[in-house]
Amino acid sequence: MDLGIRIEKALDVALTKAEGADCPPGLAAALRYAVFPAGHRIRPRLVMAVSEACGGSDPDAADAAAAAIEFLHCASLVHDDLPCFDDADERRGKPSVHRAFGQPVAVLAGDALIVLAFETIARGVPGDARKLGGLVRLVGQAVGAPAGICAGQAWESEPTVSVAAYHRAKTASLFAGATAAGALAAGADPLAWRDLGERLGEAYQVADDISDIAATSEQTGKTSNRDSLLGRPNVAHEMGLDEALALLDRTVVEAIAAVPVCPGQAQLRAAILLETKRFLPAGLVRTAA
C-alpha cells in the first residue's frame, strides 16, 4: 500500500477510537478537524520511509509510530495557535481550532491528541516490551520536557533564549523522534538515526523561515510574516532570501549524506530529496528566484 494511504488509514483508525459513542460531540469534531484533511504529513512520511529503508519488518509498529508523531504535531499546532501563543486565526487554509470550536475545546483537543498518540503506540506494538517502551520514550523525549516541543515553545516565554536550543527543541526534536522511531519500529538502532532527523529538522526550519517572509498566506495556509510580528528570529530575514535558499540546499545535502547504512539507503536518499522540495510551498522558489 502507498505510504500516504497507509498514514491516512492509521490516523483514521486511531481517531475513530477516540471519537467513541461516549465522546462529547464538540470534542470529537475538533479532534477530526485538527487532523484532517491532510497537511503535508512530512513527519509521519519520514517515520514510514525510514522504517521501510530499515527493512519494514513491522508495519503495524511503523503505522502506530507515524500516527503518534502526526497526532503530536497536530496537538502542538492546536495549542500553538491559541490566543496566549500565536493567536493565529488560520491553519492549513481554514480557521484554527479555537476559532472554529472555542478555546476550551481547543485546549482539550490538544490534550486528547497527546494522550491518543501514546495509546496508539501501545495498541500498535502489543508484544515487544523493548520496542514499545523505546517508542514511548523516544516520542516522549521529542515532545515533552526538557528538550521536546513543549520546551521549545516555552523558550518563547524566557527573557534570554539560545536560538539554536529553541529551534532544536521546537522543530528538530520531532524530526529526530520521527527518524529514530521509524528505525526502532523496524528493529534497527534508533540512536544511529537521530542525526538525519536533526538535519532534516534544521532544513525544515530554514524553509519555514523562508516561507514566512516570502510566501503568501494563500500559499502556506497560515498568516505570513508571523516571525517579525512576534519578534522571533528568522534566518531568511537575517541573511537574505538568496543566502537562505543556498543554506537550505546545503542542509538538505548534509541530511542526505547522514542517512545510515541500511537495506534501502539509496531509495531513502532519493525520497528525502523529493520530500524536502515540499518543505517550501509550491511556486515559492520560482517567485523568489
Next chain:
Amino acid sequence: MDLGIRIEKALDVALTKAEGADCPPGLAAALRYAVFPAGHRIRPRLVMAVSEACGGSDPDAADAAAAAIEFLHCASLVHDDLPCFDDADERRGKPSVHRAFGQPVAVLAGDALIVLAFETIARGVPGDARKLGGLVRLVGQAVGAPAGICAGQAWESEPTVSVAAYHRAKTASLFAGATAAGALAAGADPLAWRDLGERLGEAYQVADDISDIAATSEQTGKTSNRDSLLGRPNVAHEMGLDEALALLDRTVVEAIAAVPVCPGQAQLRAAILLETKRFLPAGLVRTAA
C-alpha cells in the same frame, strides 16, 4: 517504605528527568510548582494500596503507575484553572499555575506533564510488554477521549449534558484508572478492579460537591461555591447537606463492598475507610453537623 514517601520519591525522580539542563527555567519551575508540595495524593495512594493488596510483586511498576496518575491529575488541574475554563486564581492554597507563570507556560506545563506520565510508565515497566501496554492503555483511557478527563471537561462546552456521563468522565474515570493500574502493576486482572474505582470516584464527587457549598476557601485551598458561580450541577445543593452526607456514607460503604477478593482484602477495606475520610476537608463534617 511508607506509601506516602514512596509516592513523593517517585514523583521527584520522574520530575527531575523533565527538568534536565536543557529545560527552559520557567517551564521547569512550573512543572515542580504544579506537582509539589503534595496535595492529598488520593489517586496515587489508591494505585499503591491496590497494588499492595494484590501482592505488591512489582513495586517499580506500581511507583510508575502512581506517579503517572498523579502527573495527569496535576495536568488536569493546571488546564482546568486556565481563564478559558474555571479562571481560578488559587489552587492548593497558592496562586494557580497561570497566575504564577503566565498562561503560555501553564498550557505547556500541562502538556509536558501528560507526556511525562507516559514516559514514567515506560521507564518503570521495562521488560513486560503486556503490563506496559496495558498500563499505557488504561491510563490513556482514564484521561483522554472518548470518556476520560478531557471528555469530562469537554462536556462543559456542550449545550446538553448527561450529568452522569459528565461526572463519570471528569472524576470517576481517573479513580477507575487508578484501581485498574494498581492491580495490573501487581499482575492482577485490571478489569475486576474498575468497579471499586468508579464507586470511589462517585464518593469523591459527592464529597467535592459538599465541600464546594459547605467549606471555606481556607479549608479547601481553592475558591468556594464555584459550582453555582459556573452553573454546574451540585448534588449537595440539590438534595441538601444532610442528605448529601448520608449519600457519601452509603457510597463509601458500597465501594468497600466492591473490593475484589485479593491477598490484602481486609487491610485495603480498612485503608479505604480511612482514606475516604480525607475526601472532606478537616473540620468540615463538624461544621456541617
